[in-house]
Amino acid sequence: MRPRGLDTARELDLLADLPLNFDPAQAPPHHRRGWHEDQRCTPVGVEAPGAFQPGGAAETAVRLIEAYDFSDPSLLRAAFRPDVPLLGRDMLLQGSFLFLRFLLGVRVNEVLDETREGPRGPERAVGWSYRTLRGHLEQGELRYEVVKELDTGRVAFRIRAHSRRAPIPNPWLRLGWRLFGRRRQLRFYRRAIERLPALVREPPPPLPPGPDGLVRAPAGAGPADTRGVVVHVRRGGR
Template sequence: MPSIWETAVPDRPDWRRYQERLEAVRTARYNFDLDTDRELTESDGWHLDHYDADLPPEPPGPPLPDTDARASFAIARDLIRNYAFPDPKLVTGIFSPDEPVEGRPMLLRARFLAFTFWFGVRVGRVLEGAVEVEGDRVWRYGYDYATLEGHFERGQITFQVQKNERTGAVSFVIDAFSKPDRIRNPFYRIGFKLFGRKLQIQFSESACERMQRFVRQELEARAKGDHAPRHETVTPEPVSKDADARDQIDEVVLEGREGNGSPRASQ
């Protein structure tokens, strides 16, 4: 029987078609300094975004085990781990599912109206375990990824599911900071200037809605001893069939290789 993340994105493209480009993403440089860019203000051109969505609560205590029919936290964790919460009509993630999440290279295909953008990103920190937040013990699972050379923006985004051990409340949280980077191709520069910010906002809002819907449907299906239905998706063509997309990815890979120094991990 298919897993929840397989039903969320049932037609994810075969990552092996993109293996060479994923390997290039693995060693590409970040396009900004993750240490010195921590003083971020909107007056300096940074977009500072925060989204959170309530998920069905669990009983107070640590997150329930995967096998529990009420395991809201575990369902959300699997959707995050497998990058199954974004709307594939907007953003599709391509990566090897067998790799550890930390350090995982990913190709993202973003679509908005008539434009298609390809980006390479690499997972940095994996956030896992319990932390103290305003006197409460909060369990979390998630990760961040940062932009690489050739990306249209500079920044980082973090996705995580959280559970308050005292109350049992479960939520999906997105935090991001970003600002435009240099875009050499005039066609993509104009398209991203017109639609890039709208795509960002729509991506996060739809990700929250999908996470809520998928977790709720999976819990309802488990309560009935059934399984959640397949969800809407699109069937993408391999990048080799799209000359513009292929050229854009090659440009991203080339820019990543031109930088000096080794890749840096998120701090």
């Protein structure tokens, strides 16, 4: 994720001063009208019942979701500083559509590791969620979880999200997002749950940080397309 003429590290660091672009108290589960609420789930493997097995499906899936490797690079890439704790970490996302590349900021708001009662008995869930920052094309929160049924050893990947279209000042961007945004969003979910099981079976090696200290995800995706127009949504223009 290194378009020509773009200082990705600087763009990421500028996110630190940005607030959320919505009020969580006015979002689900408190208020649901006007929000999309999505859930996706897919099995990713089976291991011995009980605790996560070293190098097993659950442990591998956790590493992959923390590295954002599940994302389809043709839809969304990410850059972040791995030396910053996951909770509170800012991530710079790059979304692509036609000849446009959008720079979008999110912030990790929760890190989850809990044992709870699931529909088929006790399960351990490990994951994290992020919320959208000012300038993002959407408003809302996405949660990614790896869940293991402790009695059966079945491991699953779950996505839970609530979102709505953010106010977009540019009329052409607003029209494009109204026509295609939801479709791209649903494709992102679909591709994520398709990709992760395959990655658990053949996980890519973790990527070391680049010279600027950033990790660019997903691993093994190759260089990003540097053609087209970079839209700095944070500033409301190019």
